[in-house]
Amino acid sequence: MKKEVVNIIKIGGKTIDNEEALAQFIKSFYRIPGKKILVHGGGILANQIGEKIGIKPNFHEGRRITDTETLDLITMVYGGLVNKKIVAKFQAQNVNAIGLSGADGNLIVAKKRAVQKIDYGFAGDIQKVNKDLLINLLSQNLTPVICPITHDEKGQLLNTNGDTIAKEIACALQAFYEVNLWLCFDKKGVLLNVNDEESILPKLNPKAYADLLHKSLIHDGMKPKLENAFQALKSGVSIIRIGSADDIDIAIKEENTGTFICA
């Protein structure tokens, strides 16, 4: 029996920070047929509000170091402001969205990252996704809108990478649905040359990726996203695409856009 399709889309700062881009994305999202899940990051809003409160962003190699105050900030901005605004906008488009963090309904259990060379603070590495909750919500035609926060089942919220959340959800659901995973970011696809926006790779398989890595042609910032994509591929996710949230309309028409991750 052919399984039902679920589209899991991760959007990042470029879409969230720009009101027009977000409105356009929400319209496009509405047109995607079938069941859908949105995972969102936070964008620069957390830094802007943090600056007003007196919390300085602290990054190590592109990863945020999450102290107690930063965790509160992220919980407010991602879990509250960004999540609820997106949900309300979806409701206006007749998408019955339900905003969730990983703590809600015990959706995503994570473990605080162990301190090694760097103490990332309250950063969480995912251990378990509650697929039953997602399956139930999807069966009621609800659209989960998930912020990048998880919990440890001991009362502690944890900051967790949005791409990784989208990937783990895709992997957890792939046995039950035909899963399409879209990892959106601020480029139109994986670029062969980071300085040339047109150098998009139309597809990428594990062998070609290994070659590009070997030749140091993969930008450091792209590596975690691609690792997530290839892990999803390995676990049986049907279609994986890396590209721009602006191009979702093109993809709905089944025209080529972004970079396909394939075997």
Added chain:
Amino acid sequence: MKKEVVNIIKIGGKTIDNEEALAQFIKSFYRIPGKKILVHGGGILANQIGEKIGIKPNFHEGRRITDTETLDLITMVYGGLVNKKIVAKFQAQNVNAIGLSGADGNLIVAKKRAVQKIDYGFAGDIQKVNKDLLINLLSQNLTPVICPITHDEKGQLLNTNGDTIAKEIACALQAFYEVNLWLCFDKKGVLLNVNDEESILPKLNPKAYADLLHKSLIHDGMKPKLENAFQALKSGVSIIRIGSADDIDIAIKEENTGTFICA
């Protein structure tokens, strides 16, 4: 057939602002048998964070005036920080909580309050509660934790009184469950003399309330809470109690505590 019991509990600032009181409340809440819904307010945290961001609280006769910035603040603090922290703490107690605003799953639709003498800004008056969503979540043994934010189905979030949310949910569910509504606040019950903490009225019926109102013995700040309680009574809610969240343990033992609202 005897209907199943649902306890709907509203807690306010006194419980939320005090970490110890909140921890104690969560332990007590865990012990309440059967299905449960928590509605929370926000406490002074919104004012404290607002002050840092430069948003001054603005009240008219005890009701907050919600401009755009204040709405964002409330959405961050109530919908994000307070809601998710409570949910995570519940999860640690094996209560499978799910945090929701009125926009999530189209739970509570409200209308922006019309401007009359006073413009309350983005304040919402409730029009509709999505009882089907609540019934489904409760049937999965999930415990909804609801923040005082609603939406207008047109993309606008609205600030809405927590007692009113608890009352409207109680009214919407009373046909399906035996509903116990607890409106908690910073006193041990309705006081006959606001300066005497021991002058608790053990019960109050509509006639006695009318008498007290007539004699100007009801404090202005108590009126909206009591109006909510009597509306719930009128619509068929089984048990309505006004008292302190600290005394829930006493109530679980079926000993008298707080003020019972009765016919």
